[in-house]
Amino acid sequence: MKTFEFRHATTVEDAIASGNAPGARYLAGGTNLLDLMKGGVEQPEALVDLRRLALTTIAPTAEGGAFIEAGVTNSAIANHPLIRAQYPVVSHAILSGATTQLRNMATAGGNLLQRTRCPYFMQTAFSSCNKRVPGSGCAARHGFHREHAVFGASDACVAVHPSDMAVALAILDAVVHVQGPDGRRAIPIDGFFALPGTTPDVDNTLRDGELILGIELPPSDLADHSWYLKVRDRHSYAFALVSVAAGLRVVDGVIASAGLALGGVAAKPWRLYEAERILVGRPPGEEAFHAAAARAMDGAEPLPQNAFKIDLGRHSVVRALHMAAAVRGDDA
CATH class of the missing domain: 3.30.43.10 (Uridine Diphospho-n-acetylenolpyruvylglucosamine Reductase, domain 2)
Incomplete structure (x- = not known):
């Protein structure tokens, strides 16, 4: 080192x-x-x-949401009464990742900033990785890419972002608060992560020296019916092949609003806005869920080894929606 x-x-x-x-x-x-x-x-x-900054609290906001300071551990977030009650999908997502020991150390800010687990990036023995060495090529495109992106990739990079928590934050329209040499600003979660394009070494939209202060969760109407489904090769300590954050607000037997996002398929949480629109106005059930799932994978561009993610993604959306519809927030 x-x-x-x-x-x-x-x-x-x-x-x-x-x-x-x-x-x-x-x-x-x-x-x-x-x-x-x-x-x-x-x-x-x-x-x-x-660690001496003491950014370690979770507090309600005046608007009825929650603010998670950047130094709060993943374990503390997942087990906090406010998060479990108002944002259970965040708790589900965190508890599906890593191990207890890692969750006890990992922080909210660090979770967002963790880097891809693509083996060509993680191991310097591989010389071709544009994310690690810009301009060197993407070995994954013609190598092992079973776990890689089907959305938002480029010729320069097909890696995925590994965070589970970020996928849950996506359907909650979370806001990342940062401070840097030029002052404070707020970044909507959908604009926080960067797709690879021609600069795959750039993971997010932070500016030089900017520090994450915390994550704001607006008031949510998805608490009663939400779920995080993670599909992986093994149950323990494995990253998602496909994951789904799903949330529904059901009024008088009809879906009034919905949130859907995929993980394990892109360099950022992949929000399914069109699939959400398809759900609204329909009763929760097979017909609505399959209609949303059919639209969920539109625009996907798989590679030979990860084409299975298309079908897996559709089935996962249906299952996650069923789980969300069945559960109530206080039962999670």
Whole structure:
């Protein structure tokens, strides 16, 4: 591992001043960054430790939503009474990922910033990875790509984002609050992640030195009927082949509003706006759910080894919607 400077930030402003230096990276739980450093994928000049900033609370907002500070651990989010009551899909999603030990360390901000688990990115023995070495090529396109993207990919990169929590945040229209050298700003979750295009080394829309302060969850009407379904090769410690965050508001036996997003299929949570529109105005059930699922995979561009994700995605949408319709928030 390359040697690096280690700095303890004591205030947000202090952290940003240090984090804006060339080659500096923010360190919170370290569950992803330290692994990448050990493997030589990340080689920062300095680490800026955020653990003394005490960004560790979850609080209700004046509007009736919730604000999760960036340093709150995944375990604390998943088990918080406010999240379990008002946003159970977030709790479902977090508890479906990693292990208890990792969830106890990983943070809200770090969860959003974790990098792809594409093997060509994770292992420096592979020389061709545009995300790790821009301009070197994408080995996955002509190599092993069973777990890779079917939406939003480019010739430069077909990797997927690994976060489960982010998929749940997508159907809740979460907002990421950040602060940098130029002040504070709020980024809608749909605009936070970057598709690869011609710059696959850029994972998100953060500017230099910007620090995630927290995640705002607006008031939600999906709490009573929501679910997170994760389909993977094994139940324990595996990333999604396809995942679905599903939420429904049912009024007088009819779907009044819906939220649907896929994980494991793109470099960002893939929101299914058209499938949501198809659901509205229909009674929850087979006909509505299959109609939404039929539209869910429109525009997918699979590679030879991951074409199965098309059919898997449709079936997963139907199952997730059934689970969401059957459950009530206080039963989750």
